[in-house]
Structure formats: structure tokens, C-alpha cells
Amino acid sequence: MVLKYYASSHLSGGGGIVALVLVEKQILFEHVRVDMAAKEHKTPEFLAMHPFGQVPVIDDDGFILYESRAICRYLADKYADQGTPGLFPKDLKERALVEQAASVEFADFYPALLKVLVAKMQRDVPADQQAAVDKALAEFTKTLQVYEGILGKQKFLAGDQVTLADIFHLIYAPLLAENGVDIMTSTGPNVARWWNELISRPAWVKLKAEGIQSTV
Template sequence: MATPVKVYGPTLSTAVSRVLACLIEKDVRFQLIPLNMSKGEHKKPDFLKIHPFGQVPAFEDDSISLFESRAICRYICEKHPEKGNRALYGTNPLAKASIDQWLEAEGQNFNPPTSVLVFQLAFAPRMKIKQDEGAINLNGEKLAKVLDVYERRLGESRFLAGDEFSLADLSHLPNTQYLMSTSKSEMFTSRTHVSRWWSEISARDSWKQVVNMQATRN
């Protein structure tokens, strides 16, 4: 039996949970090694050998190491094409290109405003940090424009990259999960196609397992 891959980082991290969801979708065995970020474990020399920027997640598969969650997800899918969800990263060049373009849209257009909103609305209160209303309003406006594009796309296609659930959809799960418990949830539920899409992707067993891990490990 193959040695489980190792994922370093806390499950509350959106980037870590992205990788975990991918591993579960692909039915790849893994060992989660949570780090105590408040104690600076992600800045220690041994960890910096795996992730030179001292962030999470870091990933090890036997003798190789990787960082950056989207790159890790692509690697997992490419290494294990026959395992688990075979369509997760496409089965032909056109499917992969479509997934990649929406992954880029997530990374370049969706992630920047939602990351700010997740921090301001979900994490700042826990950390007893004063919320920046200006940042919340500005990034709410940016997110609205992105979701308008998604609404049009999802009116034409069941999922972002086509008719199959893919990495493009999976990559949106972590940030959206946090926002759905904030005042910004209406931005998703008020858009018919976005709301339908979110209900479908968030109901996947892989994501339910990740959410359960977040509840039990943190």
C-alpha cells in the first residue's frame, strides 16, 4: 500500500481545506499534520525547507515537496488520473483548458476580494481585531461584479468548466463556506444560478468531510 501523502497546516486554513477536498475527491490517502500557527511552527527552519515562504499548506509525497494549494491539487489529479473522481481535472485537453481558465478566474478574480472579506468578517471578530468597513464595502463591490459573471456562466452550464464538477468549482469551496455564515451570504443566495451551484457543490461528500474535520480538529 502506498505511503500516505502529508499535508501540513490547520484545517481552518482555506488553502489547506482546498487540498484536503481534492485528496478526498481523488481517494488518495493522506496524513494531516496540523501546525500551531500562533506558535510560529510554520516559520521554523525544518518547515521552511518544504515551504520557503513559511505559509500553508505544504505537501510531501515521498521525496517530493510542493506548496501552493492549486498547484498541489493539479499534481494530485495528474498523478492519480484513474483514482476517485476521474473528471476532477478533465479527461482531455479542452476540458483541462476550461478548468484551468476558471481556476485562474478563481485565483485572480474571486479569491482576492473573498479573502479580504473572509478575514474581515470571519476571522477578525475571533481575533478581536477591529473590522475595516471600508475594506468590506470595497471588496463586496468587487465580489458582486465577479458573481455577476458567474451568474451568467452558470445559467449556461451546470458547473463553471462544463457539465462535470471539477477543480474549478472545488477551489471556490473554502472561501465561500466562510462567507455563507456572514452578512455576505445574500450575495450568493440572491443569484439564482450561483445559489443553485453553491448548494450542489457544498453538498458533496468530500466537502462535508472537510467541514467535519474543521469542526472536530480546531
């Protein structure tokens, strides 16, 4: 049975990184498009797969899994011997370094990033919005300065090879440039080099240009 990948048609959020791992690992899959506007993710059938009614979800021959980071780990582990190597290494110490960097993304990078996006995307445009944006950017810059130091010693966050820890940053960070914030390429040369390399990966560029397509 071909793996079924339930997600919207847009390359964004958690669905985007799962699509990227599917392509990087050369996994055959059927993209089952979920119409969020029509609330297909809130139907009883979908809620039976994901009790919170969110995307993405995969069905791998009857094994149902949700939450994008968990899905990426599962796919990279199961298909370790095909496609891009080393996304989730088998070696205990190498994997620990990936988990360390992934934990930093979730606990440090993402919360600081979210504050910037929330401040920047306020629809009612409060009088002190710019002050809120500046404060959030200052906090986020501190996080990126730590990244600058790490990436000055190695190519990627867990070593000299791209891993899931790097890919996880593509969940929300692309929204910064879309909202006129160029902090990912202006904080320092090491972060800029790393970020440009991530967003220039052929699989990501192809997905951005063509959208998510079934490979069966």
C-alpha cells in the first residue's frame, strides 16, 4: 500500500516539512488534499485519524501518525537507506546531536520567532505595534546570534550534514521574509549561509514551484 499523505495544497507549516522529507527521501506517496476552507479536517472521518483536527497526517499501510516533527522522524528512520542520507542518523551520539538541535528549534528558536510574527501580523495595527515588533526582533536576534556562533564551527546545526534539525526550521521561518522581515539573512554571515542553503535545496525549490504533487 502506498503511503497516504493528508495535507492542504499549500507548502506551508508542518505540512511543508513533511512534503520536503517525502521528496528528499524519495518516498512514493499519494497526496490526499484536505480542503481546510470546507472544514474537511473537522469531519468525523478525519478526526478519527487526528483527534485535534489538524494536518498533516500520514497513513502508512494502516499506521496512522500525526504531528509533523514525529512524522519526519518516522519517515527519515524508516527510509534511512534511500534518498538524502543522514537526516536522522542511526549512530547514538550523532542522533543525540540532532535531537539537541531539534530541541533548541522547538524551545528557543520557535517561541522567539513566533513573537516576531505575532507582532508583525497584528491586523488592528495598534499604536505601539512597531515597538512590539522591535522588542520581538531584539529577542529573536539574541537567539540567532547563538546560531551564528554554532554555524561558525560547522555547516549545519548538528554537524556538517543537513539533518531534520535544520529542516524543522522551515515550518515557520519562511513566513518572516513573506512579511518583510529579512532577519534570517541579515543577522550574520553564518546564519545567512545556512539559511540560504536550506531554502535553496532542490527539493524545496521544486515544491515551491510546483506545489505538493503525488508521486504515484
